[in-house]
Amino acid sequence: MPRPDTPSRDRLEAILARLDLRQHEERAFVRLYPETARAEADAADRRRREGKGRGALDGRIVSIKDLFDIAGEPTLAGSVIRRAAPPATADAAIVRRLRAAGAVIIGKTHMTEFAFTAVGLNPHYPVPGNAIDPSLIPGGSSSGAGVSAAEGSSEIAIGSDSGGSVRIPAALQGLVGFKPTARRIPLEGAFPLSPSLDSIGPLARTVADCAAADAVMAGETPRPLEPIPLAGLKLAIPEGILLEGLTPEIAAAFERSLQALSRAGAKLAECGIDDLLARFAEATAIGSLAGLEASRVHADWLPDENAPVDIRVKSTLRRRLAVPDAAIRDLLRTRQELMRVMDERLAPFDFILLPATPIPAVSIASIEEDRAEYRRVEDLLLRNMQVANQFDLTAITLPMADTRLPAGLMLMARHGADAMLLGAAASVEKLLRSG
Structure with missing residues (x-):
């Protein structure tokens, strides 16, 4: 893993170089945004040099599930029948908040079709094999999200959880996965599975990273995570x-x-x-x-x-x-x-x-x-x-x-x-x- 003080642009270029080597057999990402990500990384590095950082997510490499709107393109939600859908007119609410916090959005990750199944298979795309062992299932529905966070092609991955779809791939790939209380995080611009159950959550290597992403997506001010003593709980x-x-x-x-x-x-x-x-x-x-x-x-x-x-x-x-x-x-x-x-x-x-x-x-x-x-x-x-x-x-x-x-x-x-x-x-x- 790169040092925490490594510039965002350098971390991003290292990831993009790895992804370029497998571009013809990519399984974790359905779409990459190299140019906008480079611009976001450069802006984060500039803020850092000027002492104007935007907080814990500024310059962090973030992937988003193929469930969230990006302005100007159709949101596929893992399905080929949505390729002809009208393009989104605006970024999803959580994408806007992540960008405002300085996150570097590297790309959209694969998912099971319409977020409906939990194993991680989607017949329209090659299976994104588990980052620990690609012969194993990744878990779903946030399959590519789990792989990207576990293999390091993103530092934080954003998924959705209606029955375990963040936590299943996290558990099967050695990650932290957080499901917030439903409706704490706005669902605007997220393709729905079940409006009564849907929630949006992060996958990452640490609780602190999940907490920072959660706070930003919920519109809260991220604060240093304060561990609660276990004695007496x-x-x-x-x-x-x-x-x-x-x-x-x-x-x-x-x-x-x-x-x-x-x-x-x-x-x-x-x-x-x-x-x-x-x-x-x-x-x-x-x-x-x-x-x-x-x-x-x-x-x-x-x-x-x-x-x-x-x-x-x-x-x-x-x-x-x-x-x-x-x-x-x-x-x-x-x-x-x-x-x-x-x-x-x-x-x-x-x-x-x-x-x-x-x-x-x-x-x-x-x-x-x-x-x-x-x-x-x-x-x-x-x-x-x-x-x-x-x-x-x-x-x-x-x-x-x-x-x-x-x-x-x-x-x-x-x-x-x-x-x-x-x-x-x-x-x-x-x-x-x-x-």
């Missing part, structure tokens, strides 16, 4: 279904993490939420909330049997389109009640601890042609992650130590507790890194 362990089916290595890493937190003075206690998960599952027997809302977003092309869309997306959304609007309204009312009960359930605790995913990244070959295995893997990747979206919580995943393949430790906190969660995560990050 009350941490909930949701015994039950969310801890089932862990691979032995992830189970062992999770147990080591709990022991380290206990030694640091944190107070661990069991907290049952299986009943709430069961009630949510019952309410969504008509279809996932993401699928139901997405079917309305995509109602214009769904009747076309020949639409060139991933069959995993098209078949699911077509079924959900048949669900009456009244049933969706009932589901949303039920969700509001379950969110209220979950908030009460978590009130005695500072945050919840879980393995981010019960399994590490699997091989691309193992799921590419095997639909049953694909579905099994996707269900496992989503299982723990989607709880934060379903119940409107905030969550972050951190790399656990001493695993053969990356595995994440997820911290979840109540709605609106983003600042507290980031402060606690900074302390947990240091603890895990110290062994």
